[in-house]
Amino acid sequence: MAALTPISRKPLSFVAPVMAAAGAFFGIFVGTANGSTLLGFLIGGVLLAAIAVVIMKMDLPEKPVRWALIVVFAVLGFFLAGIPSAVLGGLFGWFTGWFAYWLYEGRYRAKIAPYLTPGQVLWHFAFRVICGAIFFFLITPIVVVMPLSFNAESFFTFTPEMLRFDPEGYSLRHYRDFFTSDAWQQALWNSVTIAPMATILSVGFGTLAAIGLSQPHVPFRRAIMAILISPMIVPLIISAAGMYFFYSRIGLQGTYLGVVLAHAALGIPFVIITVTATLVGFDNSLTRAAANMGADPVTTFFRVQMPLILPGVISGGLFAFITSFDEVVVVLFVGSASQKTLPWQMFIGLREQISPTILAVATILVAISICLLTVVELLRRRSERLRGMSPG
Amino acid sequence: MKLTKTLLATSALTVAAGAAFAESHMASEMTLVSWGGAYQNSQQKAYSEPYMEMHPDVSIVWDESSNEAVAKLRAMNEAGNVTWDLVDVTAGDAIRLCDEGLAMEYDPEELLAAAPDGTSAEDDFGDLLVSDCFIPQIVYSTTFGYRTDMVPEGVEPPNDICDVFDLETYPGKRSLEKRPINTMEWALLCDGVAKDDIYDVLETDEGQDQALAKLDTIKDQVIWWSAGADTPQLLADGEIFMGSTYNGRLFSVIEEQDQPVAMMWDAQVYDLDGWIIPAGLPEERLARVKDFLKFATDTQRLADQAKYISYGPARASSAPLVGQHAELGIDMAPHMPTDPANSENTFLQNYSWWADYRDDIDAKFQAWLAQ
Numbered sequence: 001m002a003a004l005t006p007i008s009r010k011p012l013s014f015v016a017p018v019m020a021a022a023g024a025f026f027g028i029f030v031g032t033a034n035g036s037t038l039l040g041f042l043i044g045g046v047l048l049a050a051i052a053v054v055i056m057k058m059d060l061p062e063k064p065v066r067w068a069l070i071v072v073f074a075v076l077g078f079f080l081a082g083i084p085s086a087v088l089g090g091l092f093g094w095f096t097g098w099f100a101y102w103l104y105e106g107r108y109r110a111k112i113a114p115y116l117t118p119g120q121v122l123w124h125f126a127f128r129v130i131c132g133a134i135f136f137f138l139i140t141p142i143v144v145v146m147p148l149s150f151n152a153e154s155f156f157t158f159t160p161e162m163l164r165f166d167p168e169g170y171s172l173r174h175y176r177d178f179f180t181s182d183a184w185q186q187a188l189w190n191s192v193t194i195a196p197m198a199t200i201l202s203v204g205f206g207t208l209a210a211i212g213l214s215q216p217h218v219p220f221r222r223a224i225m226a227i228l229i230s231p232m233i234v235p236l237i238i239s240a241a242g243m244y245f246f247y248s249r250i251g252l253q254g255t256y257l258g259v260v261l262a263h264a265a266l267g268i269p270f271v272i273i274t275v276t277a278t279l280v281g282f283d284n285s286l287t288r289a290a291a292n293m294g295a296d297p298v299t300t301f302f303r304v305q306m307p308l309i310l311p312g313v314i315s316g317g318l319f320a321f322i323t324s325f326d327e328v329v330v331v332l333f334v335g336s337a338s339q340k341t342l343p344w345q346m347f348i349g350l351r352e353q354i355s356p357t358i359l360a361v362a363t364i365l366v367a368i369s370i371c372l373l374t375v376v377e378l379l380r381r382r383s384e385r386l387r388g389m390s391p392g
Numbered sequence: 393m394k395l396t397k398t399l400l401a402t403s404a405l406t407v408a409a410g411a412a413f414a415e416s417h418m419a420s421e422m423t424l425v426s427w428g429g430a431y432q433n434s435q436q437k438a439y440s441e442p443y444m445e446m447h448p449d450v451s452i453v454w455d456e457s458s459n460e461a462v463a464k465l466r467a468m469n470e471a472g473n474v475t476w477d478l479v480d481v482t483a484g485d486a487i488r489l490c491d492e493g494l495a496m497e498y499d500p501e502e503l504l505a506a507a508p509d510g511t512s513a514e515d516d517f518g519d520l521l522v523s524d525c526f527i528p529q530i531v532y533s534t535t536f537g538y539r540t541d542m543v544p545e546g547v548e549p550p551n552d553i554c555d556v557f558d559l560e561t562y563p564g565k566r567s568l569e570k571r572p573i574n575t576m577e578w579a580l581l582c583d584g585v586a587k588d589d590i591y592d593v594l595e596t597d598e599g600q601d602q603a604l605a606k607l608d609t610i611k612d613q614v615i616w617w618s619a620g621a622d623t624p625q626l627l628a629d630g631e632i633f634m635g636s637t638y639n640g641r642l643f644s645v646i647e648e649q650d651q652p653v654a655m656m657w658d659a660q661v662y663d664l665d666g667w668i669i670p671a672g673l674p675e676e677r678l679a680r681v682k683d684f685l686k687f688a689t690d691t692q693r694l695a696d697q698a699k700y701i702s703y704g705p706a707r708a709s710s711a712p713l714v715g716q717h718a719e720l721g722i723d724m725a726p727h728m729p730t731d732p733a734n735s736e737n738t739f740l741q742n743y744s745w746w747a748d749y750r751d752d753i754d755a756k757f758q759a760w761l762a763q
Contacts, residue, residue, distance in 0.1 A: 154649055155628040183454075241467075248471035336475050337423055337455035348456040352428030354621040 005114040007106040023048030066097030149359035174360040187345035195324040198263035202320035206271025232269040244333040254336030267320025278312030418680035426480040428456035434700035439688035483664040486526035495525035495668035507709035528666035528706035533729035535660035537642040538634035553659035554582035564633025570616035572757040579606040643702035702727035
């Protein structure tokens with residue numbers, strides 16, 4: 001994009017405080033991790049402000065300074081704590097150099113409209129920083145788990161070997177554990193047999209319920225809807241305890257069917273909500289037209305209505321599947337030890353034996369979820385493109 | 393039943409038929425409840441795998457629910473649907489379950505095998521039969537481990553329970569269990585209360601306040617654990633200097649995982665772990681459980697278990713049979729909490745006292761934690 005606004009160099013009285021603020025912001029995290037928030041805050045702020053002052057007072061050329069900053073911080077990091085912190089140091093040096101000149105040369109102003117006030121400019125960037133921070137806090141815990149699952153030791157610890165990127169520190173033993181242990185394989189098998197059945201039931205009942213409830217002539221629509229949605233609103237532990245006592249009385253507790261039914265009940269609200277949402281945009285004159293052409297209600301449903309609400313059905317089904325696949329509370333109550341699912345096994349593992357096998361399983365599950373969501377999204381786009389609903 | 397038995401006896405069919413008859417009247421599936429992890433693994437290796445080899449048609453399902461066994465058994469009882477056949481619990485939980493009528497009372501002479509030298513089961517287990525429902529398996533202890541590389545220079549490694557409360561000589565984080573049992577006793581012990589007076593003191597409000605005041609001195613350096621695996625993880629991470637957990641967990645950290653950690657056996661608190669049979673099992677399942685129990689608690693099986701984990705067998709007759717670790721090949725005897733070198737100073741927990749005071753002190757302790 002071409003520059004919207006002509007840019008000019010900014011005075012030190014602007015650059016230094018902004019740099020100090022950025023440094024202090026980073027310093028808070030580094031300082032907290034090392035035991036003193038205040039110290040990190042001060043050191044970070046002073047350090048970056050000093051860099052700004054040096055660059056501007058001496059009017060140093062950009063390229064060499066930025067390279068120098070990367071090298072200096074990388075070397076500093078290396079002497080503090082080896083290779084990993086050298087990488088971090090290098091990244092920090094790169095950022096500092098880029099940030100200093102970005103401010104100094106006024107480049108930050110180039111791509112935003114010239115009529116914005118300084119306050120609006122500040123908000124423009126603050127908004128991006130906040131979004132980035134939220135993203136960071138959501139993703140980091142998941143990403144940290146992945147390298148840990150290749151740990152050669154039996155603890156959730158980044159060993160010195162791992163931090164040195166020594167191949168000795170890494171191994172696939174926890175993946176091997178997962179694939180060779182009977183307990184894990186049984187749990188995987190249970191999850192794989194329970195979740196699809198529960199999904200099919202949820203999708204079947206949920207779709208029918210949504211279609212029925214969208215008919216204007218059904219009495220007590222709101223009340224029925226509220227009851228059907230309640231498993232999503234009532235705390236899980238309450239539903240679980242209730243199901244436990246009820247299923248025990250009718251002999252379903254501790255059976256495969258019991259767990260499937262319980263999970264279906266949890267999945268139905270998701271299907272109802274997504275399908276109801278797609279039905280809002282559904283034109284009822286289409287079914288009347290189909291009937292007019294001689295189609296019976298079943299044919300109308302499968303040939304006319306279903307294709308149009310399919311995206312809602314699929315995403316509802318996906319939620320139902322993930323609910324069943326991730327669920328631990330209800331299965332702990334309704335299932336018995338022979339229905340141990342993956343989340344149950346992970347829960348046990350986490351409580352009794354903090355073993356990185358759990359992390360290996362988590363990594364595999366994350367990979368599967370990503371694949372699943374990607375495939376569904378691609379299929380959805382393809383079908384929309386085919387039907388000309390989106391320029392895609 | 394009686395008629396069938398008489399008929400059988402009068403017919404020419406003898407012992408073999410009798411055995412086959414018994415076998416056919418036992419359930420072929422059993423759900424055993426235990427703690428998971430290395431401990432359950434030792435039970436599988438020592439008890440259930442050999443048993444299944446002898447009875448190939450029996451399948452055994454393990455449920456890792458011992459932690460919430462009391463609550464779950466209560467719920468099962470209320471729902472009239474007890475799905476567990478044999479439950480591994482600590483002695484304290486066994487006493488509670490027995491008092492509530494959720495566990496079955498049994499006769500040791502009838503249910504348990506005698507020692508190889510003919511000593512009766514009752515004498516062989518001796519004092520460890522702390523409840524009419526409790527079938528002891530192991531003696532374990534809750535004790536401290538510390539990181540050897542975090543001992544300050546020029547200072548003796550910690551070897552006294554009161555070193556845990558000495559932040560000046562041994563600075564660093566500690567982990568303690570998030571419940572009053574053991575923690576309160578240790579605090580009083582290091583506040584100058586004599587060992588024999590601990591429970592008398594702890595009975596009074598002032599005594600409880602005294603223990604909490606002692607704990608207050610280290611509170612900001614304590615990480616509270618609730619699962620046995622927490623302290624090993626924290627020690628391996630170097631996040632704490634010392635921490636309490638079950639001795640078998642520490643053995644695993646030190647010997648099997650090779651971490652720079654050492655044991656501190658001073659004032660270790662013994663506890664017992666064993667089976668209970670849920671009350672009200674149907675006859676067929678009960679017959680299977682009894683058959684399994686007789687095998688799984690005999691002298692050799694209890695000694696075998698010690699090959700996989702450093703907990704002391706509950707039978708006196710098993711102690712001489714304790715051999716070497718199944719994989720590492722090291723002698724297990726010196727790692728047992730009952731080894732004379734480790735048990736110079738031990739602390740005996742008073743189960744019945746805790747059964748009476750637990751709820752009150754728990755509430756007080758949790759309130760103190762939240763302050």
